[in-house]
Amino acid sequence: TNLQQRRREGPAAALLWQKPRSAAQQRHSVTAILSKMAGADGDDSLYPIAVLIDELRNEDVQLRLNSIKKLSTIALALGVERTRTELLPFLTDTIYDEDEVLLALAEQLGNFTMLVGGPEYVHCLLPPLESLATVEETVVRDKAVESLRKISQEHSPVDLEVHFEPLVKRLASGDWFTSRTSACGLFSVCYPRVSSTVKAEIRQHFRTLCSDDTPMVRRAAASKLGEFAKVLELDYVKSDIISLFTALASDEQDSVRLLAVEACVSIATLLPQEDLETLVMPTLRQAAEDKSWRVRYMVADKFSELQKAVGPEITKNDLVPAFQNLLKDCEAEVRAAAANKVKEFCENLPEDSREQIIMTHILPCVKELVSDTNQHVKSALASVIMGLSTILGKDNTIEHLLPLFLAQLKDECPEVRLNIISNLDCVNEVIGIRQLSQSLLPAIVELAEDAKWRVRLAIIEYMPLLAGQLGVEFFDEKLNTLCMAWLIDHVYAIREAATCNLMKLVEKFGAEWAQNTIVPKVLGMANDPNYLHRMTTLFCINALSEACGQDITTKQMLPVVLKMSNDQVANVRFNVAKSLQKIGPVLDSNALQTEVKPVLEKLATDTDMDVKYFAQEAISVLALA
């Protein structure tokens, strides 16, 4: 009765009403349980378990937590019967603890079916989970609901009606909002497997919660509406769900209305095409024009799903104008969400009228967005706009999209330019990149010199791709200098990426190209007064030697590396050792023995311990000892 009373009041209240247990009392209760569990015959094998159980009561949260996490061990040791008769009541009784412990407990109980004796006894787990499902803390409650959903599948249909469904009902009519919120997530798991009378009750409970007094519960119900609709018979979807959907979609709180938009997708998928117009569309139209931007944002965000759910006809008649409005919305958030969907929306338009719809309805809006005042809108658009070229084909792309790409390539915001450049491959397939090259170059140059190193880094990563598409001549003429300039960037990450970039370029354009264009410049840096630049030479050699092959490595790179072994900066010297180790395998054995070995041996006697170390390492790896 004490427990029932506590359950009624909820755990938080129980905690506060509860008298603190004195240490002696606590010890007493634990030993009582221990002696009970360990048995009067002094069963020593249970001692470790007794310790774990003792720790369930420890003052230190961490110890309690550890013990809870080993709950399955305890249960396994006790056996199914004692787990049912002793451990579970004990847990149910000590449930008023730190949220962290409760979370662990809620999770554990979801995997407890076998430990209480299999599906036949799974209902024993319901009382503690029921209490956990009423806790104030959201994560605990959610975890308890998750576990309840899991074990509901392990109930037999009879047990589901005898044990599980009454629990759902109790939660659904709880005093405090937490239990009603939890109930919302449980209807759909038991509905398909109960008798029709119980089904009717469940529907009734769900209806009640959809018009609950507190917005928290209505939100929970709205977020489960789609899921619940899926398990209902079609007739009830039409008679029950639609009215609930309509009501929630016109709730006084926008936080409820926006969740109804999510449900709209599932509901529309369930209904036959001919019912959509009357049952769903009025609500959807209203949501797309809601006075709260949050709701409109949600519509924009779910637009592709909605489009698929309502089918081509309604898309043509309703969604196209709605999408146009969202693209022109007064809030940047909404416009950005809609801009993100432009490509997907166009792709999914019915083929017979796709081009016409895009050209007459969507493209004008897109044109406006290109010069939007908000950079996030432009950036969202830039990340998808290139995809339109494959849909519209070569001529339309050149005539209509190209000017937009060019405009975005000149945008003041680097993210916009970057998004365009990173999607160049889509355009390349349709019209070839050369159409863009005139504007591409200034954009790339500007990004290459952007003040933000992350922007520079991003553009470097697209270099190999661009090089491949633009061809070697264009590259040499326009981009080569950039690639070399990055090697002396003041940010290490850029220099590193630039080195890696060179390697990829050489892989693309071949060793001969490298020998003529890159290698001389890289080697030239070996005489730079800045030791960081001298080290970059070494890093480049590390990266390039393999791609350039033995000839270039031995004849051009090796002498430079060897010369640098006399550098006055120790960092350069030990990097010489590392480089020699790296390029060693590319060299022939003659060069190794006559040129590399003496230098490494000299470095191995260096005054600096790091130089010594790396020289010795190189000697042993190259087997020169």
Next chain:
Amino acid sequence: LHPLLHSPVHPLKKVDGFPRRSMRRARQRRSHSSSQFRYQSSQVELTPLPLLKDAPVAELHDLFCKKLQQCCVLFDFLDCVADLKGKEIKRAALNELVESVATSRGVLIEPLYPEAIKMISVNIFRTLPPSENPEFDPEEDEPTLEASWPHLQLVYEFFLRFLESPDFQPSMAKRYVDQKFVLQLLELFDSEDPREREYLKTILHRVYGKLLGLRAYIRKQINNIFLRFIYETEHFNGVAELLEILGSIINGFALPLKAEHKQFLVRVLIPLHTAKSLSIFHAQLAYCVVQFMEKDATVTEYIIRGLLKYWPKTCTQKEVMFLGEIEEILDVIEPSQFIRVQEPLFKQIAACISSPHFQVAERALYFWNNEYILSLIEENCQVILPLVFATLYRVSKEHWNQTIVSLIYNVLKTFMEMNSKLFDDLTASYKVEKQKEKQKTRHVLDDICSIIRHIIFHIVNMYRLGHLLNGSHHDSTHSLPCFKLKIVDTIGEETLKE
């Protein structure tokens, strides 16, 4: 929702990709307009009406009504040059309305109520725009200000004067100021503009005071806002303002406290302490909590146990706030209630005293400077001193901060004067306890030493053996026992030292 990052500062000012707070703040103050303008189909051209003060008495109400209707037209304030003439006409009209409601009697007649409330609703009720800065930190960042404030302020001023007018009749107003109206009013408390929240606070307070039928509803909706704030969004700009209103509401609760009010305390006010942004509204929250205690001392235990349950584990700033609140509570606590919570409370206080963060320790030790708390401690010295003694003694020897050490000495001195017998007993038993512990470590140490001796013995033997095998006659054992002693001595010294 969609986390739009704020726009970057000028590229030249930035060296890397990390946004800097200082730069963000240096940004020009932005202002917001709300999503309402697109719903106005066509802009109406305003024409100035005659002044209210020049109107003949017979036409006064009619003119007042026309002005109210004129003020229902909304203007785009983001475009600061748009329709300047219209804006000025509306501003002048609003000013006149404010003045008229504030000064002249007999203006507010029944037919004007729906018109006035309509004008107010049209102007103030709007969906608040998305926050310009999604990581808006009310303590650090400048708030985004409402662009239409030049008009909005006058509308709020009018509303306030309307509610405060001696002619105001709640029985007439309640038909228009209904639940739906109040709900929308409460949503506005999320406004980022502090000027707007200030007006809303005063207005809601007046509404609560004058429209009795709405009181329960207002309390319930505030509850919902708080619960959403605590358990769902963790974001609501007007928590401090709502708590301030609640402070005065709690003050007026009848005794004995209804279950609803107690539930509000235990399930809403106490959990509010868990919020990340507690510092913004802590003063108001603590005030509410203390108000509850002053109303009904029996809630003390729930409050203290609640605070102890939610005691911050890692955030020291919050811990200092909690300690401050505890002191406020102890300032007004009934001695009989104090006895019920002293044990867990002083365990927590002892934990705070031993915090390595000196502000936390200092804040806890300040309790002993409070006359009333000191008297409570003195009365219950037998219980409290044993709870804190070991901590005080230990921290007085270990704390890195001199201020804390000297504060602790004062506290120890106070206890000594309070009950020297108990103090001596505790000191003695503490020392015995320490001695036992020391002995325990001593035993452990002895064990370790003997193990080390064994190991060294073996090493020495192997060493000798090696030399013998190598044919060396050099006896190096004399240097090894020194080495052995050195190890043993070092360990002994470090741990045996008091």
